[in-house]
Amino acid sequence: MNDKIRIRPYAGPAAGWGALKSVAQSWLASANGIKSLRALLKTNQQNGFDCPGCAWGDSPDSGLVKFCENGAKAVNWEVSARSVDPAFFARHTVTELAKQSDYWLEYQGRLTHPMRYDAESDRYLETSWDDAFALVARHLQELDSPNEAEFYTSGRASNEAAFLYQLFVRAYGTNNFPDCSNMCHEASGIGMGESLGVGKGTVVFDDFEKADAIFVIGQNPGTNHPRMLEPLREAVERGAQVVCINPLRERGLERFQHPQHPLEMLTNGSALTNTAYFRPALGGDMALMRGIAKFLLTWEREATEQGLEPVFDHAFIETHTSGLGDYLAAVDATPWEHITEQSGLALDEIELAAKMYRRSERVIMCWAMGVTQHRHSVPTVQEIVNVQLLRGNVGKPGAGLSPVRGHSNVQGDRTMGINEQPPEWFLDALEQRFRFSVPRDPGDNAVQAIKAMEEGRAKVFVALGGNFAQATPDTPRTHAALRQCRLTVNIATKLNRSHLVTGQDSLILPCLGRTEIDRQATGPQGVTVEDSFSMVHISYGQIEPHSPALRSEPAIIAGMAKAVLGNHPIDWDHVVGDYGRIRVLVSDIVPGFEDFNDRIRHPGGFHLGNAAAQCLWNTGSGKAQFSASQLPVSLIHDGMHNGAGKPDLILQTLRSHDQYNTTLYGLDDRYRGVFGARDVIFANEADIRLLGFKPGDRADLVSLWEDGRERRVSGFMLVAYDLPRGQAAAYYPETNPLVPLDSYGDRSYTPTSKFIAIKLEPASPTGRIPAQLS
Secondary structure, eight states: OOOOOEEOOOOSOEEHHHHHHHHHHHHHHTTOHHHHHHHHHTBTSTTSBOOSSBOOOOOTTSOSOOOOHHHHHHHHHHTOSOEEOHHHHHHOOHHHHHTSOHHHHHHTOEEOSOEEEETTTTEEEEOOHHHHHHHHHHHHHHSSSGGGEEEEEOTTSOHHHHHHHHHHHHHHTOOOOOBGGGGTTHHHHHHHHHHHSOOSOOOOTTHHHHOSEEEEESOOHHHHOGGGHHHHHHHHHTTOEEEEEOSSOOGGGTEEEOTTOHHHHHTTOOEESOSEEEOOOTTOHHHHHHHHHHHHHHHHHHHHHHTOOOSSOHHHHHHHEEOHHHHHHHHHHSOHHHHHHHHOOOHHHHHHHHHHHHTOSSEEEEEOHHHHSSTTHHHHHHHHHHHHHHTTOSSSTTOEEEEOOOBTTHHHHHHTTOOSSOOHHHHHHHHHHHOSOOOOSOOOOHHHHHHHHHTTSOOEEEEESSOHHHHSSSHHHHHHHHHTOSEEEEEESBOOGGGGSOOSEEEEEEBOOTTBOEEETTEEEEEEEEOTTSEEEEEEOOBOOSOTTOBOHHHHHHHHHHHHHSSOSSOHHHHHHOHHHHHHHHHHHSTTOTTHHHHTTSTTOEEOOOTGGGTOOOSTTSSEEOOOOOOOSOSSOGGGTTTSOSOSEEEEEEOOTTEETTEESOSEEGGGTEESOOOEEEEOHHHHHHTTOOTTOEEEEEEOOTTOOOOEEEEEEEEEOSOOTTEEEEETTTTGGGSOTTOBOTTTOOBOTTOEEEEEEEOOTTOOOOGGGO
16 A cells, blocks of 8 residues: 555646656656657657657647657657666566566566576576577467467557568468557447448548637546647647547646747746536546537538528538438437437527537548447447548548557558458558468457456467556456466567566567667668558657667568468568568558558658548448447446445546556646545545545445456545546556456457445555556
8 A cells, every 4th residue: 555645736737847847757767868759859850760659740830849757758768778677687576577567567678588487496597599489389389270360569669660570470371469449449430331341530630720610528638649639739729629529627728838939938827728528427427428419410400490501511411411301300200318428418508519519611520449449349449430421521631530559550550451450451452562461350349358368268479569467357257367377478679567467488589669779781770650640751860779699670570480481471571671671561451551661751650541541431321321320228237236236436447647558657636636646536526425435545346247256456545637527537457356357348448447336444454456467
């Protein structure tokens, strides 16, 4: 239990002096100040490297400093002078390391040498790269079927690494590609794919300058995509509407102080980042969108009766859409009582949001995991699309749909073929180009991979980056599943929890970071990434590798592939000698990458294009499709009671401000006023007292689910926070043990991490049981 926690409400704006202080502390903590500074000045610059943080795009006019606070932390974290080397592992058993916090583990520094777990001594011992690759080959070749192996990918892998990885795995014989995107934007891809024929955002960076309104739904850019705050602020300043829809009042969606505006910094000024802020119930976004549509339909009928200008864009609807009649029937059939109850908003609030939408000719709608981590996330995404289609807000400048992705290349990885259910055209192209029989059966996503390992159907787990053991739901169950494996392999830059949840055999394979110079046979190499706006740009590492034993991700993948497959279906050493050869292969397979090597020389990269943005609809009807889904009857279903009656609270998991995904840069959450600890739960003070507690008390959080398993985290401090009644929030990965493995989105398999039914109980006498040990 951490008694050093401090609760101190933060009065400042997002970014500004607070961000500069935090970046300075991060820079000093790297213990490698000169290298860190050099790296920061090359972040997102021409001939520099792409930020290893978020996937937000770059403005060509953003000045000399092109990184945000959290991007700077990501760079400083990677450029650390500390080392996790063979001597470190000689000092610590895996059991001892497992008792440490996630923050402590990564703070120890960079991995330096390939290591193999020795069960007898309970330590990792140094091994050679050749021996490591031979071990991977032996285990994979001993399996009865390639489908007994799982190949995970993190969104930080480059396009070149991702393409080689999928080629290796498919040549080996499986489509088992559990991916970090399974935990976040899967619903966006499915929902938009069915409605528009494209699963990516339809806008580019310049569209934000032209929009009359920007809706930010279930997203916290101040922490997760801080560079997004500048276009939001600029939109407000030029008179556009910025409509924020989020249960929590997030500082980045309220006020922003620009660190590159000297006068504003000197006067301690700031500017608004919204013109309206609506705070729905968790899971209530679909009901809000349905309410907006219902108001639009009412006003459309009134306009028709009175001979006024129509509300709907009839020319667009007739030319480009299908299914309007069924959709409007569904809107008519949805009672207002259902909409207001499920949205958690009053009728006049929904009407105001609808009016702001109607008065704007060009509207962008953005969203993130607040929309996609629910059971009904696919129809929620499609309801957002429906509202946009009613007024023709797809396929014109300043308007469109923008699912804002997380990791810097999570979208590019999917483009490169990291997909457990790849489209047939992609498999056909691989088969034709590389002359081998490509596996056609769907593979496992993240949830299915955990179940396969748990049941003994999967026996080898390979992770290209990430922290699978902590990023996934139902933590104790996931850990037990990984321990069932014969072999676990983690390709990584830093030590994390996944390396301590070992199979019978386990390897840690240390790789270069995005900041480091990648030298291959023909000289230094660049890698490419794709951002949230489908811009592809090249990234060149700038500093010397932390250890001479490090290898690049493409080189590690090629080493495994050669050990397993020999020179089939390509000469792996040859293509890794010059990454331009990998890009030629990509050009042969993936549409939009023609002349790949030439086009990445253009400053800022190149745009892949987007069919829906051009009003070309790759759907069954050849048109954009209205979706006539019903609102859920209830967001709390019977399976969430577990015989314990009504939940006390509905919990969402979220990041702190000193965090990026499972990487913890510190123990503070400046904007939410929490310093020194992470074992806290935010709730409305009235709820805290109604449940028999008071702010500052400790409580156990118990998840309610129908399978009868106990899911509990213990000793969390109750923090009074401005949240709607009945809601709560807490950090992940600490509360991932509360997310049932079987609680996932319909058709998306994305864990419902934004809607967890919980009970509060007095804290266990023994205090907090760390999630990593549960």
